[in-house]
Amino acid sequence: MNPNEILRIVDALHRDKKIDSEIVFRAIEAAMASAVRRQRGDEAEIEVSIDRHSGEISATVNGEPLDPDVFGRIGAQTAKQVIIQKIREAERDALIEEYQQLIGEIVTGTVHRVDTGKTIVNLGNVEAILPRSEQIPGDPYHVGSRIRAVVVEVRADGSRVKVVLSRTRPQLVQRLFEQEIPEIAEGTIQIRAVAREPGYRSKVAVSSDDPRVDCVGACVGVRGNRIKNIVHELAGER
Structure with missing residues (x-):
């Protein structure tokens, strides 16, 4: 792999995947050193360096310069492996950042x-887990059916992203009220507290600083249409 190609790869990963250039340089150096070590033995002392400006690669084995021809043969394959790894890591990290912002x-x-x-x-863009402990008792789940839940945990799980959902937390009730009742979303009515027995009942305390606002009437809606939507989503909780 020639120096210009290395610089082009590093620049492309930096621009397209937002990966810091120094991280890519160090990863390629470490991967190349590991590849040489597999050839020369675990006891070999390997040092690999890539010039950040020219892309030139230099390496030593036990203090002696490595034959450029030998190093060139492993360079291209090693760089390819690093590129694939870094792209996967970047995509994983982007998903983690996206869903961490959605917790709650x-x-x-x-x-x-x-x-x-x-x-x-x-x-x-990701498969999430809804543990049994976070499921509403008696709530049926069928393949292909639509489901709404709150995000409660997001973390890296090896090369993948683990997203944990819940349908039993009080936050689900609060977010449903915010979605179904414009006065709550706008801040005219405030949710003061939520108490919940998942699958059985939920209690929501609301109030308003405006004495003209009928908090209960706004939450129930005309003919109960607003609260019915929430009760339906909560599998009949009242």
Whole structure:
């Protein structure tokens, strides 16, 4: 791999995947050193350096310069492996950042698979887990059915992203009220407290600084249409 190609790859990863150039340089150096070590033995002392401006590669094995021809043969394949790894890491980190911002918020997905102890939910760009402990008792889950839940945990799980959902937390009730009742979304009515027994009942305390506002009437809606939508989403909780 020639120096210009290395610089081009580093620049492309920096621009397209927003990966810091120094991270890519160090990763390529470490991967190349590892490849040489596999050839020369674990006891070999390997040092690899890439000039940040010219892209020139230099390496030593036990203090002696490495034959450029030998190094060139492993360079291209090693760089390719690093590129693939860094792209996967960048995509994983982007998903983690995206869903960490959604912790406590409602997301909508479709049931992908129902396993013992958990339900797998497809959110479009990631598969999330809805553990049995976070499911409303008696709430049926069928493959392909639509589901709404709040994000409660997001973390890296090896090369993948683990997103955990819940339908039992009080935040789900609060977010549903915010979505269904404009006065709450606008701040005219405030939610003061939420108490919940998932699958059985929920109690929401609301108030307003405006004495002219009928808080209960606004939450119930005309003919109960607003509260009916929430009760339906909560599998009949009242």
